[in-house]
Amino acid sequence: MIHDDLYATGLEQRRRMFGPAGAEGQVEHTTDLNDKVQDFVTRVCFGDIWQRDGLSVADRSKITIAMLIAQGKSHEIRVHMRGALANGISPLELREIVVHSILYIGIPGAVEGLRALDEVLAENGISQDLDGESGRTATDTGA
Template identity: 80%
Template sequence: MILDNAYDLGLGQRRVMFGSAGAEDQVEHTTDLNDKLQDFVTRVCFGDIWQRDGLSYAERSRITFAMLIAQGKSHELRVHARGALANGVSVLELREVVVHSILYCGIPAAVEGLRALEEVLVEQDRSFDLDGEASRDH
């Protein structure tokens, strides 16, 4: 792996979004099997694309979460729900991404997105009370 500015930026971005488990721990456990993937993720994904002007980190997180719902990528949904919250995306905004995905991705994909979000909220001991909408519906 070549250490350079893009790599350093990428590692820093991973640290902000995913903590040391998603940054240093991933890199320190790089093997000959996954070194190219880890280098690409750190350097290109988080050191280049996530650093571009035009979208904030929160906007990139909302978009990423939506695309992962569309693809049904349950593991990555959990990872990026954590990252989105670290990037300042509110629980309400993530819930609305899930609701919006019902229209364009279908109910099963939205259910998987909601399941991932719920697991992260429980893990982080966050409230499910967002806007009082559930109590108005009954």
Template identity: 75%
Template sequence: MIRDDLYDIGLRQRRDMFGPEGAEAQVEHTTDLNDKIQDFVTRYCFGDIWQRGGLPLSDRSKVTLAMLIAQGKSHELRIHTRGALANGVSVLELREVIVHSMLYCGIPAAVEGLRALEEVLAEKGLPSSIDDEAEKAGVPA
């Protein structure tokens, strides 16, 4: 892969969102089979689109999660749930994206979103209770 500013910015964004396992571990273990995808994701997805003004990273994460729920992409949903937490999206906001998706994507899609959130919270040792945060925001828990 060609290293340039766009690539370096993308790799740094991937590291910030997904840690070294989602950055260096992905791109350093590419093969002839997947190198073009890894390069595209690093350079254009995270080095370009995720860097644009107009939406903060936390909003980009929420939009991404909503689209992944709509498409039923459970693997990517878990990856981007981790990234959303790293981008400052609260557990309450994640729950609300999932609840809102129920209206437009259906109950099974929302359940998969909730399952992903619960798994990521458990994996990270984070509490799943949102009662305090919901009360402060005036949202029914």
């Protein structure tokens, strides 16, 4: 791998989002099999694209999660939900991204997103009591 400014910036972004395991833990275990992928992810994805003006890192997290849910990429959904929490995205915002996805990708994709969010919140000790919506009744809403 080329260790230049893009690499250093990308590694730092990975560290902020995914901790040492998602930064040094990934690149230090690079092999001839995966070196091109790790180089691309570190330098281009996180060192360049995630650093561009026009969208905040938080917005990029939201967009990435929505696209991963739409593609049904289970592992990456979980990875990026963890990163989104580190980027300041609230559990409520993550839930709303999943709920919104029902409209555009359907229930099965949204359910996979909810499974991922459930796991990520549990592993981080974050309550699923987000807004009290589940306890509301028709009387509460005026229906």
